[in-house]
Amino acid sequence: MKKIYSGFKQSVNNFSILVYLLSIILSSLIFNNPVIVLVIFGALLLMSFFAKRDDSKSYFKFALIIFLTTVLFNLIINQRGTNIIFQIPFIMVTRESLLNACILAFSFVNLLLAFYIYDALTNVKVIFDLMSRGLRSIAIVFILTIKFIPKIIEIFRNTSYLYKFRSTKKTGKSKLSRQMDLIEIVLNKAVANFMNVSDVLITKGYNNRGKVSKKLYSTKSDYVVLSVSVIAVIFNISMAILKIGKVDFGSSTVNMFVDKNIIIISLINLIMIVIPILIGVSQYLWWKLYVSKITASNMPTAKNFR
């Protein structure tokens, strides 16, 4: 997987990746037909393993918790439907309510996975460059957020651990009240931590930043990623306008159905989401079957000159 990932990263530029990311976020938002949602989920999951980050375990754990919570919450508040699966006091689970719950839960998880892929593939500087063209102050806020949210989490972890060594007696305060005290302490520390960032930005010359001109060099892979992503965006928006790929979510008549349109939508979105893997594989095969044979030894080339 690492070789395929590296093949993809080396053959496309940041702009293509950004367009691709916008396209997968859009596709995970638009449809709620259970078949399409499931296909998108499968494709996104595959892509998530492809673009694996260091903290993937905790992220997937978080996604699983969101999934289960959404299913349970929906089963409690929406008990419509006639095909009863089982019934316990106060809760009646029907095929329709379970389907509704799963549609919403998978849609949430799809969005989470899309942002996971976004986070794994994107580069802070690319987004920052885009924003700083017209929205300078938002760009600074963006940098601060990206950089300091993990920092604040780290401060919170360390402070709550070290606080145990300072506070040794039971204060009689409730857990909530102790937590609020801790948050106040953490915020004080976070402010102290933020103080030197403005100095850093000044020393890096951000206050002089003008318009940055950039040349993008596109390869064939870039054109493929861009074309597939743009086509998918246009196609998905058209389908959404035509109300194809949508079900009457929340109703008691929601059903799992497959027709020609659903298959086409699923297929197009599947190809669009896994396009980085396809490009990575083609790059790897190109290297393995062609380049490595001519670069491993210069004998064939030398022979030609003889």
Next chain:
Amino acid sequence: MLKQLKPDLIVGDITNGNLDCQIDDKNISYISQFVDNQMITECARDEFNFILENMGYSADKRHMKIAEVASYFGIIDLLDLTEQELSGGQKQLINLASALILNPDILLLDEPTSQLDPIAAEKLIQMIHKINSELNMTIVLVEHSLERNVFFANRLAIVENGSIMMDETVDAALRKMFQDDFYKNYLSQIDRSCMELKLKSDKELPLSNRQFSKLLTQNKNEIKYSNISSKSKKTDEVLSVKKLSFRFDFESKKLIDYVSFQLNKGNSYCIVGPNGVGKSTMIRVITQQLKQQSGRIKLDGNNVSSKNNDIYQKMFVLPQNPALLFVSDTVFGEVEFQLKQKNPNIMSQQVELILQQYDMLELKDTSPYDLSGGQQEFLALIIGLIKEPEILFLDEPTKGLDPNMVLKLNELLEDYLATGGIVFANSHDLVFATNFNYVSLMFDGKLSEFKQPVEFFKDKFFYTTEINKASRDSFPDALTWNNLKKI
């Protein structure tokens, strides 16, 4: 004061006088003492691009500049690594390269080596010297320690209470400092020893190890070795660590690899070793911020676990960033909070008495976050001492402390050890490590056997004090300037 030289960084107003600088602000670069949080983007390549884009360089010029600076600093392999993947020394090297990528005329450095291990610090100083001599760049460096930097300086100034009280050539300044009881502690170990022993030399200060070694050999008959190290005590075991292992990920190598040792009452232990070998992780595992994958830790015969509240009562941790310990808005509030843990009816006079005892009464209304790095470290230690734990864990306690504060720290720790406490520290400061009863070196997850400082350092070739390096032919047991006395 350093920031006043770069007008963009000035906070507040100049009340008197003006800065007459012929150099444009853009041509003055500044490097802070904080190694972390200096990178705005994800990797060095993006960082260099970010700076050059801010200055309006074209794509072609940016490319050439990055090639130039990466080759000069030997950081080509580091260009695409993220901040988390870089060591402290590498980060500071990238910070230095970022500052120099715009060809500044003046480089301002604020304690650039304070967070680095001795070897990484030496490399950085050598690089700064290279820049100074090859590129003819003016460098203003602010430091507590004169141990390495002074070799490459042309002028040395002392700032006290907001004014420059001395500005001389290095040789003259070092000799004047020796006459002052306060500033003589700032001298490097070699220069201090040379002047204490009144060795006659026609060489200018600072002396190199080779010059000092030659002087010692010439005057060997007039000098004796004096053992001043404190004796270790044979006392009861308080904490035992057996076959401890820890790694962050399944695939990563073990940061702590099958380590066993024990800590006895009234003794002090110091671990030395390069950045990133797991010294801080060891403290975090023993104090259960991180859970060991295997091995056993016992405190007073009971297993140590995060659910056992006893460990929070009996131990105290002073982290690398002491500000993480603070819970109040004022220094007074910090001391009061800790005293109230023992006695909820503590009076404000008693708090003031404690502050007076530690010379911090003047700072009582100051926010702990506004204190200097050294003062924060000191306040955190006072908080720890008020708690009177069985074991005091110190993570890089001398970081940011001036030499006189280090002496004060030693005194406080000695008093604490006399009451039967245990000190377990890790430090890059090898001179500070010589004050401990036992020293060990950590590398590749393994801990060498704890040995008394003389035993530990005398067979080390590189990882030892400057005095030991210089005097190993004539006085192999000498570690600090006060180990050598005139007969």
